[in-house]
Amino acid sequence: QKEVEQNSGPLSVPEGAIASLNCTYSDRVSQSFFWYRQYSGKSPELIMSIYSNGDKEDGRFTAQLNKASQYVSLLIRDSQPSDSATYLCAVNRSGGSYIPTFGRGTSLIVHP
Amino acid sequence: NAGVTQTPKFRILKIGQSMTLQCTQDMNHNYMYWYRQDPGMGLKLIYYSVGAGITDKGEVPNGYNVSRSTTEDFPLRLELAAPSQTSVYFCASNLFNEKLFFGSGTQLSVL
Secondary structure, eight states: OOSEEOOOOOEEEETTSOEEEEEEESOTTOOEEEEEEEOTTSOOEEEEEEOSSEEEEETTEEEEEETTTTEEEEEESSOOGGGOEEEEEEEEOOSSSOOEEEOOOEEEEEEO | OOOEEEEOSEEEEOTTOOEEEEEEESSOOSEEEEEEEOTTOOEEEEEEEEETTEEEEOSOOTTEEEOOSSSSBOOEEEOSOOGGGOEEEEEEEESTTSOOEEOOOEEEEEO
16 A cells, blocks of 8 residues: 555546545554645645644635544635646655655646 | 755766756755656655755665755765656755755656
8 A cells, every 4th residue: 555645637627616636645643744736847836734633724725634534635616727737645754754755646627 | 045956957868877966955954855756656755864964765765875964955866877767856855844845856867
């Protein structure tokens, strides 16, 4: 089992819809979770970080964490064509150093 | 504030050649990383460092070497380049358990 798993997609949603991106992880004691957005040919940039169970909202973005079920999700409300990108889930492994491990990313396409 | 500076942006190597990818950060981050990204894949960790003088292997270290003589610099050395090392390389840094700051990436082709 991969440490961090994401559906590679592509996930296609119409403009204005809610996009739901999911990520599961295998290390039960992972502490920190991050969503990065990566446009084609560019570096990843942070969208959201979440450390505690529950929801965290920032503008059109909501991160949801469920440590018992070992999943973290990202909801994008009112999706825009400019949201079209690859979304990478990263989990900081426990064990002292908290080194980030990435999933393979989910490609999101928002069509007008 | 430059953040993470990574050079070169593009490079073509012949099989068996060697090169060093440079990475410098000016944020006084203790943690630095080298990742590679193959098409359609996420980031795979090559090496990381938790401070000057301390380095450790990641998921895919074979064919690479690193050093960390200062807090700011974390160069990645490729010895005897192979086609399997064709990839996009990202350097990143952070404070303990915080978000990553990425360099602009290096697109490397080994022919």
